[in-house]
Amino acid sequence: MKTSHNELNAQNLNILNSQGVENKVRFEISTPFYIDKFHKQYLSAISEKRNKRLAIKQFAEGFTAFLEKAPHDTDSEYGDAWMHNSGKSLGVSNAIYERPELEELSPENSSHRRNRMRRTQKVWADLFQHDDDLAYSSERYSLVSRLSHDLSVISTLEARDEIYFPVAFLKDQKAVGGAYLYLWQAATPEQAKTQRASISDQPIKEFYTGGCLFGSTLYGIDQYGERHPLTNPHHIIPEGRRVESIYSPFESHPDELLTRQSLVNKVPMMKALSHENEVSLRYHLPLANYIIYGLNWFFKGQLSYSSLLEYIDLVKVRANEHRAFLVGFEHQYGIKVITSTTIDTLGLVETATEDLVHALLSKIGLERLACNPSIIGDSQQLQADVSNAIWTFLANQPVAESDIWYETLNKVKAGSLKINLDDILSVNYMDYSANLAMSVVKHGDREVMSLLPTHESPVMHWYKRALAEEYGAVLCAQWLAPIKVHMPDFRDRLFFTEDYIREITDVISDDLISNNFLQTASVALDSPELAEVMAEQIHHALASHEQSIQWEEDKTRAVMDAVADIFTVSVDEEETEV
Numbered sequence: 001m002k003t004s005h006n007e008l009n010a011q012n013l014n015i016l017n018s019q020g021v022e023n024k025v026r027f028e029i030s031t032p033f034y035i036d037k038f039h040k041q042y043l044s045a046i047s048e049k050r051n052k053r054l055a056i057k058q059f060a061e062g063f064t065a066f067l068e069k070a071p072h073d074t075d076s077e078y079g080d081a082w083m084h085n086s087g088k089s090l091g092v093s094n095a096i097y098e099r100p101e102l103e104e105l106s107p108e109n110s111s112h113r114r115n116r117m118r119r120t121q122k123v124w125a126d127l128f129q130h131d132d133d134l135a136y137s138s139e140r141y142s143l144v145s146r147l148s149h150d151l152s153v154i155s156t157l158e159a160r161d162e163i164y165f166p167v168a169f170l171k172d173q174k175a176v177g178g179a180y181l182y183l184w185q186a187a188t189p190e191q192a193k194t195q196r197a198s199i200s201d202q203p204i205k206e207f208y209t210g211g212c213l214f215g216s217t218l219y220g221i222d223q224y225g226e227r228h229p230l231t232n233p234h235h236i237i238p239e240g241r242r243v244e245s246i247y248s249p250f251e252s253h254p255d256e257l258l259t260r261q262s263l264v265n266k267v268p269m270m271k272a273l274s275h276e277n278e279v280s281l282r283y284h285l286p287l288a289n290y291i292i293y294g295l296n297w298f299f300k301g302q303l304s305y306s307s308l309l310e311y312i313d314l315v316k317v318r319a320n321e322h323r324a325f326l327v328g329f330e331h332q333y334g335i336k337v338i339t340s341t342t343i344d345t346l347g348l349v350e351t352a353t354e355d356l357v358h359a360l361l362s363k364i365g366l367e368r369l370a371c372n373p374s375i376i377g378d379s380q381q382l383q384a385d386v387s388n389a390i391w392t393f394l395a396n397q398p399v400a401e402s403d404i405w406y407e408t409l410n411k412v413k414a415g416s417l418k419i420n421l422d423d424i425l426s427v428n429y430m431d432y433s434a435n436l437a438m439s440v441v442k443h444g445d446r447e448v449m450s451l452l453p454t455h456e457s458p459v460m461h462w463y464k465r466a467l468a469e470e471y472g473a474v475l476c477a478q479w480l481a482p483i484k485v486h487m488p489d490f491r492d493r494l495f496f497t498e499d500y501i502r503e504i505t506d507v508i509s510d511d512l513i514s515n516n517f518l519q520t521a522s523v524a525l526d527s528p529e530l531a532e533v534m535a536e537q538i539h540h541a542l543a544s545h546e547q548s549i550q551w552e553e554d555k556t557r558a559v560m561d562a563v564a565d566i567f568t569v570s571v572d573e574e575e576t577e578v
Contacts, residue, residue, distance in 0.1 A: 038425065059331050061152055061481050062166070062178065063521030064512060064538065094102040117153070120163045129198050129476075134167065136199065141272040144171040149526040154180055154480065162454065164480055168521035169268035175374030176528065177514070178521030180480040186464040187473030198447055204475075205447040206439045210261065210432070210456070213318045215253035215495050218311070220303060221245045230303075230311065231293055232496065233425065246310045252321075254504040255494045258483055260325055261513040266451060267333050269477075273449065280336040282439050283326055287319035288341060288348040289428045291356070296424050298357070299383045305357075312353045341392060342401040342434040343427065358425040364389040384422035391421055400441060404434045408466050417466055431464040432456075437471050445472025453481050455493055482516035483508070484513070509547050512538060545556045 085339075126149075128136045132148035145151070145167045154164045164180035185192055216232040220243030228246060229235050237243070263283075270279055297303035303311070323339065330337045351359045355376045361369045367408075368391055396407040408430060410419035419426050436459065437446045450460050460476050468474070485497050497504065515538045522531035 003417040004079060013198045017416060039221050042296075052379050060524055061154070061478075062180065062516045062518075064483055064516055064542075089298050116155075117163055120165075120183070121147075123185075124165065126195055127183065127199055129200060134165075136272060138272045138274075138276045140172055140274065141268045142173070143269060143272050144168045144170060145524040146526045151526060152523055162478065164478075166270075166524035169265070169272075170523035171268050171515075175518060175521040175525065176268055177268075177517040178519075178524055179265065179517065180204045180520060182454070182476075182478040182480075183475050184466055184478070185473045186460045188464075188468050192470060194473075196473070199273055201279060202271040202446050204270075204279065204449045205277075205320075205443045206280045206282055206447050207266075207286070207451045208282045208439050209266075209324065209451040210286065210434045210435075211259035211263075211287065212255060212495055213251075213290055213315065213322065213495060214248070217248070217250050217253055217498055218314065219247040219249075220297070220307060220311070221247055229467045229498065230297060233293075233313045237297065237300075240252075240539060241302060243297065243307050245306055248315060250501050250505075253495075254501065254508050255481070256322070257505065257508045258481060258494055261508070262453070262479075262481070263329065264333075265336070265514070265517045266479075270335060270451075278336070278340055281340045282435065284432060284506075285319060285322055285326070285339040285343060286341075286434050287315065287347065287391075288343050288430075289431060290319070290519060291348045292424060292428055295360075295386075299386055299424065301460065309353050309358070312356060316353070341431055342404060343431050343439060345394065345397045345399060345401070346390065361386075361485055364393045383424065387424040387426065390424065390427050394427075401434065401438060404437050404467065405430070406443075407470055408434075411466065429458075429462065430466075434457040436460070436463050437475060438486065440471045440474060445474060448474055450474055450476040450478075452476070452478060454478050455481070455495075479505055482513055482520070503545070507542065510541050510545070512541055515541070 054247050100127070107432065124134065125131065128134055128143075130136070134143060134145040134147060136143045145165055147165065151166055155162065162182045162184075164182045167178060167181050169177040169179070177370075185196065191563045212231075214231050216229040216235075218229070220230045220237075221225040221227050222237070222241040222243050224241070224243070228237050228241075228243060230243070230246075240568060247559050270281070291312055294303065294308050294315070297307045298305070300491055326337045326339065347359060347363060348356065364386070365384065368384075391405065391409055395409045408417065408419075408423075412421060413420055419430070436448075436450055450463075452459060460474070460478070463474060480496065483504075485494050496506075515534050519531065519534045519538065522528075522534055
């Protein structure tokens with residue numbers, strides 16, 4: 001049901017009254033002109049050239065883009081995007097030119113792209129046994145996409161040329177979510193030639209996914225007071241710098257919220273593809289992996305021992321918070337959650353923080369370092385020794401996981417697979433894909449589906465190169481995140497957001513992501529009515545958020561002006577006395 005302008009104005013007035021804003025400001029912000037202005041921008045930006053239904057469809061693809069203005073760009077206009085002139089608040093635009101990594105497919109595209117489209121459509125048709133529209137149902141859950149209605153299909157411009165179809169998730173015939181999905185097989189060329197059994201004949205028994213911690217906002221402070229994002233794999237600490245303390249300013253990160261809500265959104269999909277039978281979810285909770293990130297800096301001599309201990313404690317606390325969410329998820333939705341990984345035998349999770357370095361070095365056969373930690377970080381060769389020792393240890397344990405590491409290590413040594421064993425972070429890269437292989441070992445390659453977002457596709461591609469030959473093809477349902485962040489250095493990934501954390505968190509907490517998922521469902525169902533309702537709800541949430549930032553800035557500015565006036569008066573009085 002749509003919300004009327006009068007109802008919106010009443011809501012805005014209540015919010016304004018609760019914040020004690022002056023009547024003048026309240027009147028200016030809550031006028032119908034303000035609401036009409038944003039309503040028109042969001043829903044009818046191109047209606048002068050195309051009919052409103054097409055305009056709504058273009059703006060209802062299910063993506064929200066947050067824009068960071070560069071310092072030289074504070075006076076620029078974004079057209080369909082809206083942003084406060086301060087550059088502090090956020091804008092939204094689903095226009096194609098505002099998310100340059102995506103483009104809408106059309107018959108005018110190249111022959112290569114059309115051929116790619118046909119091959120992708122065949123994967124969908126074979127898997128779900130449909131000719132035109134996708135309408136796959138279990139007892140209570142359904143996956144629907146009216147593909148014969150010429151829907152918006154999205155293709156990435158990267159080299160892999162992935163093609164995403166909109167799919168609506170229904171429960172008891174009611175749309176409850178949706179996603180843009182790209183189906184493919186992580187398989188050798190020979191395996192890819194073998195037609196996969198349809199979902200109707202062979203349901204999925206285990207799904208594989210995961211999430212990150214902190215985003216890139218767990219910082220190390222060096223001896224000069226400069227901060228370094230320790231969980232950002234692209235960051236390089238300059239030579240001669242050493243982290244002496246840890247700084248964690250946020251209790252959660254928007255990327256973590258996105259991961260959780262996206263997981264809940266996929267529940268109907270998991271239920272349908274498993275025929276609503278018992279199903280498990282192997283969730284890669286990267287506690288041990290994040291500890292290795294810290295050890296990487298420590299063994300390089302760029303993280304003090306006391307800071308390492310502080311870092312590990314913070315990572316354990318945050319990982320336990322995620323584990324608590326997963327326990328609740330398991331109970332609420334009846335999906336068994338597995339959080340073990342293939343590097344658990346290193347003992348990084350259960351070992352007490354203060355004993356962790358000594359215990360690890362002793363376990364992997366580097367007792368000389370465990371007894372003399374002062375030499376750690378003295379040489380590049382020393383770091384290589386630690387990494388190689390970890391690989392050797394993991395490949396020679398009497399557990400099923402070790403076979404995966406053993407076979408991969410032999411390929412690397414034989415030169416048929418390239419990975420830098422001297423880099424301790426290679427352990428993390430391998431672990432993510434090896435954990436996917438563990439699902440296949442347990443169930444079989446036809447009963448496992450990888451359910452990772454598109455920015456985690458390297459996990460599946462490494463599985464394809466390193467492990468598919470031995471363990472079989474894995475069906476991958478790769479999905480597009482509904483939130484994009486356009487930044488100068490790291491475009492699109494919410495993980496790398498370090499500014500506006502609280503602002504984006506507030507917006508995400510206000511049903512933004514679930515509404516985005518329903519926007520995607522409106523595309524899959526070709527429903528302009530649902531599209532319009534969801535577009536209005538999203539826009540009103542973002543407009544209210546924009547207002548709240550304006551109010552806070554106005555109040556702050558008023559306080560600063562009042563303080564300045566008082567200071568000016570006191571100075572004038574002193575001059576008068578003199």
